[in-house]
Amino acid sequence: MKQIKTVIFDMDGTALNDAKQMDALLIQYRKEIKAADVRLIVASGRLEHMVYNYMDELEIDTPIIGCNGATITYRNQKTPLFAARLPQNELHQIIAKIEELGEIFHIFTLQGLVGLEKVGRLAYYSDTNESKTIEQQVPIFIGSEYLNTEFLKDAVKLLLVTDNLEHFESIRAYAQKLGLDAVQSGDNLLDIMAKGVNKGAAITELSNRGIIDLETTLVFGDNFNDIEMLQAAKYPIVMENAEAAIKKHAFAICPTNEKSGVGQYVLSALGIPFKEQ
Structure with missing residues (x-):
């Protein structure tokens, strides 16, 4: 060596x-x-x-x-x-698919972490922010108003959180069909990024x-x-x-x-x- x-x-x-x-x-x-x-x-x-x-x-x-x-x-x-940003059209299609199945997702952007509800990673980082310095705190944006093209133009990753294996595989296959990369990062976690990332x-x-x-x-x-x-x-x-x-x-x-x-x-x-x- x-x-x-x-x-x-x-x-x-x-x-x-x-x-x-x-x-x-x-x-x-x-x-x-x-x-x-x-x-x-x-x-x-x-x-x-x-x-x-x-x-x-x-x-x-x-x-x-x-x-x-x-x-x-x-x-x-x-x-x-x-920075490899997610293509907007494909991002909104995958969001629609996940919402249709009723699953939890978070979007990682250059500005911070975005989601519809304070659940999963959003809940964890929202709670732990209280014990961190201002610099260490994770910027969090909760609500459907943040799921617009202008705010998500700097989205780099979508994280799916689900214990439903059928939904997990369905969303992975759909992401790949859209030309995105999808990889398992935990037991119930699927990371979706731009192709080649x-x-x-x-x-x-x-x-x-x-x-x-x-x-x-x-x-x-x-x-x-x-x-x-x-x-x-x-x-x-x-x-x-x-x-x-x-x-x-x-x-x-x-x-x-x-x-x-x-x-x-x-x-x-x-x-x-x-x-x-």
Whole structure:
């Protein structure tokens, strides 16, 4: 393995434990990692605002890959480095399909999180905003008045939340028929983005811009929306808690997210002594 200069990690199920807490070893040894001249980069299905509190814990200000690769941003910069917006006609068609089936959906835009009701992610982030700094708070817009073309012109991802497997597959097939990409990101979560949008394309974009070198980058993931990112990396590391289909893409398997698996692997690769959590 070449000398590692960059570590890119997914959040849920990877760098976060099941209680949504950041990998304790990454936090504890953040200064040692920085002293080794290694950058930590988040690659998440979340909006950039949703990872600010974790970045504060790690004391990093690196690029943020958000919305499954639909955005690449720098914190506090108004203009994204990269943004792949959903085509408006197809977006409104998929919204109509989901409403017809009576399912919950959230729309991720460059301005914030949009939905019809305070349920699901909207409820979670609305409640957790109360304990965050103003900068860390996720902008939330609730109501049908926000489902207009003008407000959704900067939409980059639609998230379907459903426990109905038949509806899940029906909406996935419909999105794909419309020429959109649809990928499972959790047990009951379907992420819908513009064609060709994924985390693998995003880290390739960073490489093409000279921001990272894929030859010296460790990439960590655990779910289906991480596959392209794992395929694009020279050193794809998969969590022990991932499904077998994801592990097929691994250069190596690290301990689970509950055991600070990312931190354990990174510190071992860098030769930094540590105490296991």
